[in-house]
Amino acid sequence: MKIVQCVPNFSEGCDTAKIEAVIAPLKNQPGFKLIGCEPDKNYNRTVVTLLGDGDAMIEPLLEFVGKAVQLINLNYHKGEHPRMGAVDVIPFVPIKNITMKECVALAQKLGEKIAKQYHFPVFLYEEAARSLDRQNLADIRKGEFEGMKEKIKSKEWYPDYGTPEIHPTAGAVAVGAREPLIAYNINLGTDDIDIAKAIAKAIRHSNGGFRYIKAGAAKIADRNIVQVTMNITDYRKTAIYRVFEAVKTEAKRYGINVLGSEVVGMMPLAAALDSLAYYLGLTDFDGKKILESYLLEK
């Protein structure tokens, strides 16, 4: 059986009734499961995780996008996370018995339908991108909802599906295919956003840090702290513990503590065990040591 993970992010993280209404079409559907729904108030954004048959996800995802377009108005949206759309991003991730090419086809299929049905322009990104300058989601999203109004009119940013006009309330959406990543945030014992920015800069690839880290800074207003927010794009090569320890090391420069960390969405078992092995000094430790791995094989 082919198994795809799909991780749509939409731009509402506070209003529980709205969140429930948006995700309703993804619940109790045949062929796949809604395994995660994680609203974040500070980001004003919700991360959804689906797992199962990709084809079975298309129509429910389309309904989900329709609900978000109907209920979310980006003109009034504020949050700590960059965003350009009511649904902001929809990546398909190959998990089991499925190729990246097949995930790209899913992104294309869904993207075309979204643009047609809702006049909600779609950019294909990462592995689904049709040009090099659209591989990086951050490049597409630069300027966010507010800037996209003009940006999308330039030849360079003509959408992959739809017309070169944002949806007046929903903006634009990026649909794509990518390798698994770990969304990982580290909380700092300070409210000084400049410290989080400086640490993000120290550890991210684009400024000389770890090869597979994308990082930024965010305020966690309700806790009066800041966090370094990251994507670990290849956890096999840039291990979680290494990033966590590096952030602790940097934090010392500013005389502040690292309070803890969080994983948004799912993480692969191998990533968890690799970091545990580091802390406990375990050798030859992997999924073969975990009882549940064998139940899985049945």
Place this chain on the structure above:
Amino acid sequence: MKIVQCVPNFSEGCDTAKIEAVIAPLKNQPGFKLIGCEPDKNYNRTVVTLLGDGDAMIEPLLEFVGKAVQLINLNYHKGEHPRMGAVDVIPFVPIKNITMKECVALAQKLGEKIAKQYHFPVFLYEEAARSLDRQNLADIRKGEFEGMKEKIKSKEWYPDYGTPEIHPTAGAVAVGAREPLIAYNINLGTDDIDIAKAIAKAIRHSNGGFRYIKAGAAKIADRNIVQVTMNITDYRKTAIYRVFEAVKTEAKRYGINVLGSEVVGMMPLAAALDSLAYYLGLTDFDGKKILESYLLEK
């Protein structure tokens, strides 16, 4: 489907050909899987892990015991781990859709057959024990192979199956049922066995330490170090990281380092994630965050 884990330990950890011959009857059998075989040279002992249908395990286990009785002579056996039999202990552990009572029944069924077929006396232990003084394996095994010759003749230690005489070369075996435990060893950067003994004493329940820790000391001759060897009998209440950190703290008294640790056999996913959550300061972190947990449900 009912899933049992069975973890037989036998008294050969060096001779690869012998080990292979002993475990051969457990390979490629219908209804269960041989998921682990871990010989330890210093212990001169091998830990086997089976997973699947308990009833399907009985006849292959009987053959396995026969091979061990035939090939292993305890009169010439030396190793760091206490032992009284060629096969030393065979615990059944309930994993899924099965009760402890059913595991006790498996232990009884196998025990009776072993005694009858091989004149190899059997003690029922832990949850399968028929009296309080046989619950603790260490009490049964006290005196080991050498002492059992006389011990078994006393009324108090009449075996549960078989006659009150050890098998002349294979000794006696404990067959039982128990809750899942984690066999966990921590290596110390010293060859001083007294330090390992002192640390084992500090952390184990019987001397005032953690409620669910049984601990002893062992020499790891081939690395010229010593280790604290443990059973964590309830990992939900005595967490692995807590024990590891406590041993590090004790080691400081002696000016030595903790080199690392090892898990023998399997550990439950929840135990691994709980310790990872400690080190990374993760909140609300459990199997729901692990992608494979959902593949498991299918």
